[in-house]
Amino acid sequence: MFALKRRTKGEVIFDIINNLVMLCVCFLTLYPIWYVLVNAFNDGNDAMLGGIYWWPRIITLKNFEAVFASPGIMLAMAITVAKTVVGVAVHVFFTAMVAYALSRRDLVGGKIYILIGTVTLFFNGGLIPTFLLNRDLHLLDNFLVYIIPVMFSFFDLIIFMTFFREIPDGLDEAARIDGANDWSILLRIVLPVSMPVIATIALFHGVYQWNDYFTGIIYINNVDLQPIQTYLFRVVAQSSSNTMMTAVQGSAATRTVTSQSIKLATMVVTTLPIVFVYPFLQRYFVKGMMIGSIKG
Template identity: 60%
Template sequence: MAAATKNWRKQRTTGEIIFDVLIVILMCAICFITIYPIWYVIVNSFNDGADAMRGGIFWWPRVFSLENYKTVFKDSSILTAFGVTVLRTLVGTVLNVFFTAMVAYGLSKTRLIGRNFYLTMGIITMMFNGGLIPTFLLYKNLNLLDNFLVFVIPAMFSFYNAIIFMSFFREIPASLEESAEIDGANDFLIFLRIILPLSKPVLATIALFSGVYHWNDYFSGVIYINKPSLQPIQTYLYRMVAEAGSNQMAAQTADVVKSTTSMSLKLATMVVTTLPIVCVYPFLQKYFVKGMMIGAVKG
């Protein structure tokens, strides 16, 4: 085995070696471009706000300080927005996964009456939508404006996720359902007792999709929410950045320390809002990779 490996290495041409080196350099460059902006935000969030105005902080905090994070967690409005985001993510993800899986299970059955019609309508909704103004008026008529349910109800179903579910459900042996039907189980009981327990990979995949969407969505809070007590953390951060940008010149001339503190607070808030979803991803990664391979290989 060792001799074969040695002979294979000798057979490699100079061009192949150069190509491999270039690939490694390119991948390292891509990793650096991807990771360094995140590292830059983290480093500056742990640096003293007044000192950060001098610039030149690239790799490590020059004046280490936790005041930015202390100020963030002392702000009751930030904590309220964070709580809204956590609650929205949990409730919205559970409802989206459950209802999308339930609809997809029904659509995966060829005996469903009107199945082709439902599939056609679902595909149309993936390509076209009613637009922002009709959607706003619809939510207004449904009394969803300034209502927590505006985060949850419109996101309870996704046809794109339903397609992934259907691909997985088709791979489950029909004999399992037939045996349950013989024992007297109905379709809903089969879905709860048999289908869902066997669908952990795709459930984790869709939960990750939905959770990331709910956690990162700021647009819904900007358009449909006026109450400060209902705005999610991403909307709070968006408004903080927008207000700081519009008042940047005045803040710099009026109070240098305040301007710098505002910037450092934005960076600290970005870290706080991003860290939870980043910590969740590694625990779902193995299911995520398996779920994304659904339908990619056919026997």
């Protein structure tokens, strides 16, 4: 039996200080979220009096009723869900397809392609050339503007490629002996055994798609195609939230709803869905982040 090493006084002090610092960081990170949630469930007029920090003083759902009464929010939510689902599927498949080709050591010119792709990690064309390109591709006021420009990422390709190169060559060779071509190997062998990395990239891109509001501001003028984050941006930008207040005007809700409470409730509505999805992908995400870091 090995005797437990006695900790020195300096190690104990370091652990205490380290834990206190981490607790402060966690508090500073989580409290703003809690504050928004508390005030979103509180009576709007009562919240204007101040003093609400830890728990709602007058609990109400009128703020959320006002949010969902807005004629555009449900359509914006549907656009966001659609672009997230379609965008993740297209991005994962297209990036995995290119990564599989570049992971093949017998690919002619593979190193040159990787070098060219690496340059794009540090340089891009800029906002104006990108806008002109999307305009010439007829992507303005087009749902595909959420999908095509981001269907490929060289950073995600590196993660895919690292994982694919760790798959035993015997699987590939056995499949080719059985008559499988590259498409069959990718779809029936490589992708099914790559769930950790697929979940990781899906989570990366899914969070991006859900939180992206800039694309809707730059490329979308049709309000019927704006995502929920762009909708939220415009709500917050409007000091009086006229659109939502008009939706509930004349009802009993106007006595308890304010523009500030509507903004906070909208933030909660737009944030919670992606927060609920994360725990289901966390175990794949943690494993996927370790890809390529440990050999053996």
